Amino acid sequence: MGLTVRSVLPDAAAALRSLAAVGVIAVIAALWGPPGSATSAVAVAAVAGATAFQDSPRSRIPLVYLVSGLCGVAVLLGTAVSGLPVLFLLLCALWCAGVAMLWAHGPNTGLIGAASGALMVAATSAGTPVSVGAALGTAALAVVGGLSQAVVLAVWPPQRWRAQRDAVVAAYRSLAADARRLADGRDDGWAVDTEPLVALREAFTDVSGPTLRRPAVYRGWYALPERIAATLTDMANGPRSEALSRVLEEAADTMAAVADTSRAGRVGTHVSIGRFDSVVTEIDGPESGTVRRLSALLHEVAAMRLGDFVPSTPDAVRLRRPELPTSVRSAMDTVRGHLNQDSPVLRHAVRVGAAVGLGGGIAQYAGIPYGYWIPLTALLVLRPETAHTYTRCVGRVAGTAAGVVVASAVLVPFAPAPVVSLGFAVVAVGIAYLVSGVGYIAMSGAVAAAAVFLLDVARAGTPSSLTDPLIATIAGGALAVIAHVALPDDELTRLAQRAGELLKTEIDYAATVIKGYVHERENATEEMTAAWQRVSRARSAFEATTGAMRLESRDFRLWLRSYRTAINSLTSSCTTLEAHMPTRPAGVDREFAITVDEFVEALCGDPPTAASPWTVDAAELEAAAQRLREAAPRERAEDGSSRVLVAEATAITRSLTAVAISPVPISAR
Secondary structure, three states, rough: OOOOOOOOOOOHHHHHHHHHHHHHHHHHHHHHHHOOOOHHHHHHHHHHHHHHOOOOOOOOHHHHHHHHHHHHHHHHHHHHHHOHHHHHHHHHHHHHHHHHHHHHHOOOHHHHHHHHHHHHHHHHHHOOOOOOOHHHHHHHHHHHHHHHHHHHHHOOOHHHHHHHHHHHEEEEEEEHHHHHHHHHHOOOOOOOHHHHHHHHHHHHHOOOOOOOOOOOOHHHHHHHHHHHHHHHHHHHHHHOOOHHHHHHHHHHHHHHHHHHOHHHHHHHHHHHHHHHHHOOOOOOOOOHHHHHHHHHHHHHHHHHOOOOOOOOOOOOOOOHHHHHHHHHHHHHHHHHHOOOOOHHHHHHHHHHHHHHHHHHHHHOOOOOOOOHHHHHHHHHOOOOOOHHHHHHHHHHHHHHHHHHHHHHHHHHHHOOOHHHHHHHHHHHHHHHHHHHHHHHHHHHHHHHHHEEEEEEEHOOOOOOOOHHHHHHHHHHHHHHHHHHHHOOOOOHHHHHHHHHHHHHHHHHHHHHHHHHOOOOOOOOOHHHHHHHHHHHHHHHHHHEHHHHHHHOOHHHHHHHHHHHHHHHHHHHHHHHHHHHHOOOOOOOHHHHHHHHHHHHHHOOOOOOOOOEEEEEEEEEEEEHHHHHHHHHHOOOOOOOHHHHHHHHHHHHHHHHHHHHOOOOOOOHH
């Protein structure tokens, strides 16, 4: 039920270990747990497993703790009051509306909240009241199921994560050695050892695959060492003093401590960064600029190593003890900022609460068999999206209905024992892992099939039906669409979503073209064609939205004119780049290729969310463009393609900066 979390499957072995943990908790719950507890235990284990697979190199295990606790509370409350229909409906509506506000922190967090709501809604699937003792036992097993994934993750981390950790350690050890050589004056032919940095980037990225939007906290793991290396190179080419040598020595000690993965390394990092700060104050000469830059980079590195809260990143989950209060306050402030009528997150929460409450009421009082699928479907398919709302909602309903039909086609003729249904549920969870990157329709089908098998365990002894859950699913999908129609986002919110979608597709098109200058790709032409088609569809949707609005505000008309100008300029730059793209990007300088990749990452920015449909970090993008301009003379392309790339990258930066400083005017509201 909760495998709606977008997971990035690390490797097959990691998936099998996660499924093994799900299977173990299923057996334990079936043999020794209260009746029906296997449903919640397996579901929470699956949710925690999907959460652990998210593509973030930090805070995985603490996040699994958090997910296990949240889902455990949902299971406890849902099972405890399942025998009180009015209270249960009110609690479900309020809980689902409340956790829907978690979309303010991004898609993964929002989907985790939806999973907890699904667990609460499914508490009535057994159809019999549950005692307080049984509710406590069920919730405890659910939490144990989630924590089992943390144990698996801690004992056997995926191979890719181990490779990333080793690459980070090697890079900082190499940088520490380079800083010591520079501090000792051994700079005859001095240069940063780039091999560990190249290996680090390769461990975190797949340059041959499609461009992915990753948060800044992810990119920092391989981008920060590269920027430190560039700063050390500037120091080697600049003025030197005794104070600078001491700064370099302390910087080397700090990076060596960061490379120590033991507990002693945490203590050493804290001590070393303090000593580094004490010697930085002695610098006041011409080298002070590069020292300040090195200081800022090392502080960010230390923050990532110590788990400190970094305000510049969107990730608010920092569960190490000293930073927990700051993280909680930041998370609450973010949610509180969306408690206004114009927020798409709040409107989504209202839609979810209304749909779950109404759907649950229909299921309770209309006597519909398998009626719990009405609020469950509405909860699983509703999203805080404006672009392609109905298309995607209908697609998710279709996927859910297909999953229900397939699973019911197995249950109805064979009527398997509960333990066999649990086995089918584990298999469906594995299929959900496999199709997690295929698309939302396939994912919805796999999740629905797993839910059908799990809920059949709770309904042990009751004959299965093929048509009843399908009818309830379709009714729930219709209720979700009605909720969108009855409680739509306001015009400017829809415009912001459409503008964000257009900007995102334009940026994806630009990133696809730019990467073709430095990386060979098997299907480059097909990728660029597909990217351009997405741009065309997004542009049509944007123009349709603006055409349906009354442009009475002068500020609004000025914004619309400047936005269209910037987008047209961006399209023109992409067209020029595509026209001058080299046939084969052979002989490209490695450092130039890395600089181009950095520009693409800054160009893509952070993944769009319901809270911020598009954002452009103009400062980061301009810094990346400047590094690209500085690296261009080292490129040896004879056809001038590198000069075209640098020129159009500068134009793209200028266009996106114009968009960033011209948001939709508030006065237009």
